[in-house]
Amino acid sequence: xxxxxxxxxxxxxxxxxxxxxxxxxxxxxxxxxxxxxxxxxxxxxxxxxxxxxxxxxxxxxxxxxxxxxxxxxxxxxxxxxxxxxxxxxxxxxxxxxxxxxxxxxxxxxxxxxxxxxxxxxxxxxxxxxxxxxxxxxxxxxxxxxxxxxxxxxxxxxxxxxxxxxxxxxxxxxxxxxxxxxxxxxxxxxxxxxxxxxxxxxxxxxxxxxxxxxxxxxxxxxxxxxxxxxxxxxxxxxxxxxxxxxxxxxxxxxxxxxxxxxxxxxxxxxxxxxxxxxxxxxxxxxxxxxxxxxxxxxxxxxxxxxxxxxxxxxxxxxxxxxxxxxxxxxxxxxxxxxxxxxxxxxxxxxxxxxxxxxxxxxxxxxxxxxxxxxxxxxxxxxxxxxxxxxxxxxxxxxxxxxxxxxxxxxxxxxxxxxxxxxxxxxxxxxxxx
Amino acid sequence: xxxxxxxxxxxxxxxxxxxxxxxxxxxxxxxxxxxxxxxxxxxxxxxxxxxxxxxxxxxxxxxxxxxxxxxxxxxxxxxxxxxxxxxxxxxxxxxxxxxxxxxxxxxxxxxxxxxxxxxxxxxxxxxxxxxxxxxxxxxxxxxxxxxxxxxxxxxxxxxxxxxxxxxxxxxxxxxxxxxxxxxxxxxxxxxxxxxxxxxxxxxxxxxxxxxxxxxxxxxxxxxxxxxxxxxxxxxxxxxxxxxxxxxxxxxxxxxxxxxxxxxxxxxxxxxxxxxxxxxxxxxxxxxxxxxxxxx
Numbered sequence: 001x002x003x004x005x006x007x008x009x010x011x012x013x014x015x016x017x018x019x020x021x022x023x024x025x026x027x028x029x030x031x032x033x034x035x036x037x038x039x040x041x042x043x044x045x046x047x048x049x050x051x052x053x054x055x056x057x058x059x060x061x062x063x064x065x066x067x068x069x070x071x072x073x074x075x076x077x078x079x080x081x082x083x084x085x086x087x088x089x090x091x092x093x094x095x096x097x098x099x100x101x102x103x104x105x106x107x108x109x110x111x112x113x114x115x116x117x118x119x120x121x122x123x124x125x126x127x128x129x130x131x132x133x134x135x136x137x138x139x140x141x142x143x144x145x146x147x148x149x150x151x152x153x154x155x156x157x158x159x160x161x162x163x164x165x166x167x168x169x170x171x172x173x174x175x176x177x178x179x180x181x182x183x184x185x186x187x188x189x190x191x192x193x194x195x196x197x198x199x200x201x202x203x204x205x206x207x208x209x210x211x212x213x214x215x216x217x218x219x220x221x222x223x224x225x226x227x228x229x230x231x232x233x234x235x236x237x238x239x240x241x242x243x244x245x246x247x248x249x250x251x252x253x254x255x256x257x258x259x260x261x262x263x264x265x266x267x268x269x270x271x272x273x274x275x276x277x278x279x280x281x282x283x284x285x286x287x288x289x290x291x292x293x294x295x296x297x298x299x300x301x302x303x304x305x306x307x308x309x310x311x312x313x314x315x316x317x318x319x320x321x322x323x324x325x326x327x328x329x330x331x332x333x334x335x336x337x338x339x340x341x342x343x344x345x346x347x348x349x350x351x352x353x354x355x356x357x358x359x360x361x362x363x364x365x366x367x368x369x370x371x372x373x374x375x376x377x378x379x380x381x382x383x384x385x386x387x388x389x390x391x392x393x394x395x396x397x398x399x400x401x402x403x404x405x406x407x408x409x410x411x412x413x414x415x416x417x418x419x420x421x422x423x424x425x426x427x428x429x430x431x432x
Numbered sequence: 433x434x435x436x437x438x439x440x441x442x443x444x445x446x447x448x449x450x451x452x453x454x455x456x457x458x459x460x461x462x463x464x465x466x467x468x469x470x471x472x473x474x475x476x477x478x479x480x481x482x483x484x485x486x487x488x489x490x491x492x493x494x495x496x497x498x499x500x501x502x503x504x505x506x507x508x509x510x511x512x513x514x515x516x517x518x519x520x521x522x523x524x525x526x527x528x529x530x531x532x533x534x535x536x537x538x539x540x541x542x543x544x545x546x547x548x549x550x551x552x553x554x555x556x557x558x559x560x561x562x563x564x565x566x567x568x569x570x571x572x573x574x575x576x577x578x579x580x581x582x583x584x585x586x587x588x589x590x591x592x593x594x595x596x597x598x599x600x601x602x603x604x605x606x607x608x609x610x611x612x613x614x615x616x617x618x619x620x621x622x623x624x625x626x627x628x629x630x631x632x633x634x635x636x637x638x639x640x641x642x643x644x645x646x647x648x649x650x651x652x653x654x655x656x657x658x659x660x661x662x663x664x665x666x667x668x669x670x671x672x673x674x675x676x677x678x679x680x681x682x683x684x685x686x687x688x689x690x691x692x693x694x695x696x697x698x699x700x701x702x703x704x705x706x707x708x709x710x711x712x713x714x715x716x717x718x719x720x721x722x723x724x725x726x727x
Binding site for chain 2: 071
């Protein structure tokens with residue numbers, strides 16, 4: 001082989017590269033009658049949605065085209081698309097992402113469409129679910145899938161320990177008492193194991209506080225300038241610290257990766273987690289009786305509210321078509337999809353029937369999830385499950401450093417709560 | 433009466449480990465190392481053959497309760513494996529050729545051509561090894577966006593033709609171990625730098641450029657971040673990007689399909705594994721010889 005032949009080879013490679021790289025146009029190049037979208041869902045869920053959108057295309061004449069995004073690292077993908085100004089016309093976004101992007105003027109304001117009540121009847125959203133999607137009176141995202149939190153119980157282990165099966169409306173006194181009774185019995189190391197950190201977080205304790213007649217952490221869901229710790233929240237912190245120190249509840253910094261599998265294998269009597277874990281339970285074909293109940297109460301029924309949603313870029317050119325597509329998604333698209341893949345209820349309540357029907361057909365355990373989730377979504381008083389303002393990530397660091405140790409029983413809970421609140425206030429104040 | 437051992441042979445013999453025991457220890461050590469290397473691969477295979485329910489069982493079971501061979505068909509089908517494989521092969525081959533050729537040229541220049549600041553350039557190249565790739569990600573993204581080349585393979589392949597600092601370092605060190613008398617003799621015969629590089633250096637440095645090719649191939653094959661950031665059309669995706677479809681960040685990861693991921697992953701890792709298997713002799717030689725030059 002000589003130099004000339006190497007040169008020829010390189011030329012061929014370069015031309016192949018050029019040809020393949022420029023072969024077809026990419027990005028969200030949509031035609032006038034096409035709406036592009038992108039989700040973080042798995043292939044199975046996406047395909048179910050594509051199928052549902054085909055019916056929409058038939059009836060409306062609007063073509064819906066999904067842009068591919070890997071289910072993992074969605075945020076990174078979204079950031080790069082925004083930077084390249086190639087973001088699809090509507091895309092999945094978390095509440096915190098929506099607030100951050102809206103603060104930078106990157107999102108379309110849907111307020112005027114929401115006011116018309118055409119396509120979506122805004123009064124039919126679950127109570128409290130729209131609040132966190134507003135920013136300075138504008139609506140930058142439409143809530144879609146909601147998360148509900150509660151306790152999965154193993155009836156066999158509860159019966160063996162003489163603990164009554166928790167029911168909707170159970171109390172915190174019962175919860176702490178059950179945790180104590182179940183600890184160390186029938187192979188259970190702790191009475192309550194967490195599969196999600198909300199329970200012992202400031203927001204989990206705020207649910208206790210509001211239920212006991214206290215105040216929430218903040219007066220508004222977004223644009224939070226000041227947080228406060230109600231005496232009832234401090235009371236909750238003391239109760240949790242005592243229970244965690246006694247080994248009755250897993251600590252705030254517990255690694256919960258294996259909790260769902262451990263529950264499905266019958267070694268956990270009570271597990272705190274989200275409704276999505278039903279997928280693991282159904283997949284495992286659990287042999288024992290199990291069920292799901294919402295968060296307990298002190299006095300009033302208060303439940304957490306957490307939703308994901310869809311957002312559109314500020315540069316949107318065909319908002320009428322996109323609004324129709326998003327309305328279809330919330331009213332029908334998710335309803336169809338969740339019949340096949342029952343992951344989560346829809347914040348737009350009429351759109352959740354498919355989800356509930358799918359769970360009802362899976363046996364008593366999943367059916368109890370449907371009942372509990374319905375009760376949670378309809379609960380009139382809601383508390384947030386996290387900060388969504390632009391400083392939320394920094395606040396999470398403060399919680400890890402200051403809050404978790406005191407909830408785990410290392411130090412005075414009252415002093416720890418006070419310190420956490422002061423630091424978050426300093427952060428919120430400096431970020432405003 | 434005790435007979436003294438004048439040479440102290442008894443004491444030394446007592447310290448000497450019998451050959452059989454030494455061999456057993458050596459084989460035991462090799463067996464432990466082999467198992468520690470192979471176990472993750474075997475574990476990957478057993479997960480690939482399980483149902484998703486079996487994957488989540490606690491305590492974990494090493495062998496599947498039922499063998500799901502169909503995972504090896506379902507997983508690849510889900511991500512259009514063969515299309516992505518073709519894309520990955522094309523990108524990887526171009527990147528490998530570009531990296532090796534450009535790094536060899538730069539390495540040759542830094543080692544065989546005398547010019548002012550020769551060492552400084554070498555140190556600059558070497559120092560750039562320690563700059564994390566993430567630092568340049570956003571500026572580079574702006575660069576490619578402004579050129580209108582987002583969602584093409586150009587951002588993935590063009591940088592390969594601008595020399596890779598690690599490969600430049602390897603090439604330069606290897607070139608330094610070759611006597612300069614060879615260049616001088618060739619120059620007396622009228623050869624220029626390109627002729628010296630092609631006719632003398634390339635044949636003499638085969639272990640190092642094969643090593644460079646393996647390293648470059650592996651980097652391009654496994655690259656996830658750049659395709660994630662630069663590619664948008666599924667028809668242009670690489671396998672690393674396709675593999676991410678099996679793992680979900682949402683719902684606490686409960687909707688991830690680890691069995692399909694592992695089944696597809698075994699197919700994904702085959703090409704670099706085979707390449708290393710067939711070229712490992714050169715790889716060892718190349719890495720070993722880099723330390724020869726101390727200049």
